[in-house]
Amino acid sequence: MNKKFTACIYLLDKKAVKGLSDHTVLSEDPVSLAVSYGDAETDALIVFDLSNQDAAHEDAILIIKQIAESIGIPVYGAGNIKRMEDVKKLLYAGCKKALLNMSKPASFEILSEVSNKFGREKIGASFTSTDQIKTHEEELEQYVDELFCLDERELKESLTISPLPIVAMLPEISLDKMLSLLENGRLSGISGALVNENIKELVSLKEIAAQRGIHVHLFEPQMPFSDFKLGPDGLLTVVVQDYQTNQVLMVAYMNEEAYIRTCRTGKMTYYSRSRKSLWIKGETSGHFQYVKGLSIDCDNDTLLAKVKQIGAACHTGNYSCFYRDLIPLEEENTDNPLTVFEKVTDIIKDRKLHPKEGSYTNYLFDKGIDKILKKLGEEATEIVIAAKNPNPEEIKYEISDFLYHMMVLMVEKGVTWEEITADLAKR
Numbered sequence: 001m002n003k004k005f006t007a008c009i010y011l012l013d014k015k016a017v018k019g020l021s022d023h024t025v026l027s028e029d030p031v032s033l034a035v036s037y038g039d040a041e042t043d044a045l046i047v048f049d050l051s052n053q054d055a056a057h058e059d060a061i062l063i064i065k066q067i068a069e070s071i072g073i074p075v076y077g078a079g080n081i082k083r084m085e086d087v088k089k090l091l092y093a094g095c096k097k098a099l100l101n102m103s104k105p106a107s108f109e110i111l112s113e114v115s116n117k118f119g120r121e122k123i124g125a126s127f128t129s130t131d132q133i134k135t136h137e138e139e140l141e142q143y144v145d146e147l148f149c150l151d152e153r154e155l156k157e158s159l160t161i162s163p164l165p166i167v168a169m170l171p172e173i174s175l176d177k178m179l180s181l182l183e184n185g186r187l188s189g190i191s192g193a194l195v196n197e198n199i200k201e202l203v204s205l206k207e208i209a210a211q212r213g214i215h216v217h218l219f220e221p222q223m224p225f226s227d228f229k230l231g232p233d234g235l236l237t238v239v240v241q242d243y244q245t246n247q248v249l250m251v252a253y254m255n256e257e258a259y260i261r262t263c264r265t266g267k268m269t270y271y272s273r274s275r276k277s278l279w280i281k282g283e284t285s286g287h288f289q290y291v292k293g294l295s296i297d298c299d300n301d302t303l304l305a306k307v308k309q310i311g312a313a314c315h316t317g318n319y320s321c322f323y324r325d326l327i328p329l330e331e332e333n334t335d336n337p338l339t340v341f342e343k344v345t346d347i348i349k350d351r352k353l354h355p356k357e358g359s360y361t362n363y364l365f366d367k368g369i370d371k372i373l374k375k376l377g378e379e380a381t382e383i384v385i386a387a388k389n390p391n392p393e394e395i396k397y398e399i400s401d402f403l404y405h406m407m408v409l410m411v412e413k414g415v416t417w418e419e420i421t422a423d424l425a426k427r
Contacts, residue, residue: 001188001215002043004043004044004167004190005041005191005202005216006042006043006044006046006190007040007044007196009037009047011050013051013056014059015027015028015030030063031063031067034067034070034071034075035286037196038070038071038073039267040200040202041203041266042195043074043217044074044075044076045073045074046075046076046099047063047076047077047078048078051079051080057086060080062393064094064095065094067094076098076099077090077093077097077098078126078148081100081106081107082106083110084113088397088401091118097121097124098114098118098123100124100126100144101126102136103127103129108136108139111123111143112139115142115144115358118360119358119361120142120143120145120359121145122145124146124148125140126147126148126150127149127150129154130161133158147162147164148166148191149167150169151169152169152170152171159187162186165188166186167188167190167191168189168190169191170191172198179212182214203264218264219264219265220263221260221263221264228303229301230301231253233253236255236302237253237302238252238268240268244343245340248322250314251321253270253271253273254271255271258270258278259303261278261280262294267280267288267291286311287312289308291305291306341403341417345411345417348361348407348408351365352365352412361408365408369412372408375405376406376409379398379405383395386398
């Protein structure tokens with residue numbers, strides 16, 4: 001298990017403040033702050049919503065959505081979770097996990113429901129006392145994926161009794177103490193001020209930990225640059241592709257330093273032939289490319305990079321540099337939603353073939369067709385209700401919910417997207 005280094009952002013009145021109890025304004029622009037944390041090789045980001053009014057809570061959800069769209073690392077949402085609807089909004093905003101507060105009785109009132117609906121892997125829980133673990137140990141083990149210790153004084157005992165891995169929110173401590181904690185097999189990572197205050201030294205901290213035999217996430221080249229066949233200019237050609245739609249975004253070049261930096265930082269870095277210098281894609285525009293995969297062709301002379309593109313890939317403002325057609329396609333197909341549908345359906349198929357403990361998808365399959373149909377009907381009704389809401393985000397969430405449950409039904413009944421689209425094309 002790689003030990004995670006997780007940064008934190010505390011949202012209050014649309015600003016980032018210093019901590020849960022210290023509301024000194026740290027940044028007027030939480031999204032830019034989140035991008036800077038992501039650029040520093042943090043492994044995840046927790047965003048705490050400290051608002052105390054419904055309107056402010058909705059503002060925080062929108063900021064969290066912008067953060068999730070702007071960075072290439074997992075985002076966890078925490079704070080102000082009182083209802084199942086709050087969990088849903090965080091997950092639909094792009095959060096990898098929602099963190100329930102174990103000191104709030106309301107968290108345990110919705111725990112089984114949200115875990116069953118969204119999947120155990122989407123639910124974390126924060127605690128301030130080991131008594132909270134002792135009192136709810138069975139529930140936590142059944143419905144929660146990971147625990148987050150918010151009080152360093154409770155960490156030592158919690159590591160001995162917790163049924164789950166723990167991320168520790170820590171103040172600044174000595175390097176030796178940090179390394180000693182990371183060597184504990186029950187600790188899955190560190191977070192809090194220790195990460196935030198040392199954000200610029202994070203790569204060095206990871207390297208020191210790795211030298212001690214601690215497993216941490218460091219991008220490392222899997223193939224030496226000397227194995228590539230380079231062009232006459234000593235550069236490697238790189239074709240860049242959207243990892244979700246497979247759309248080709250751009251072609252660029254790398255020298256050895258650009259290749260190593262790309263592998264180490266997880267952000268696409270190139271060599272500019274005109275400027276004769278390195279450049280990180282998005283360094284001035286904010287349109288970063290986060291690495292999702294690198295492949296080399298059969299001749300070892302062209303690299304294929306699959307990336308999460310933030311904003312536009314082209315300097316003209318177009319999403320792809322290939323926006324001008326010389327011979328137009330008979331049917332334009334630039335953004336292929338079918339690829340997204342097929343990818344989700346493949347995951348659902350895999351869940352049915354290889355059940356995963358705590359999976360909401362397996363829960364539906366286990367309950368059978370009547371449960372799937374009941375949920376599909378409920379989600380259809382929620383679309384109708386959301387359509388009366390002036391907030392357009394609501395109907396997007398509900399349609400996505402409906403489509404997911406529809407895909408579960410398709411897998412249960414053996415229906416494919418090819419069959420559906422072929423039928424639609426005939427109408």
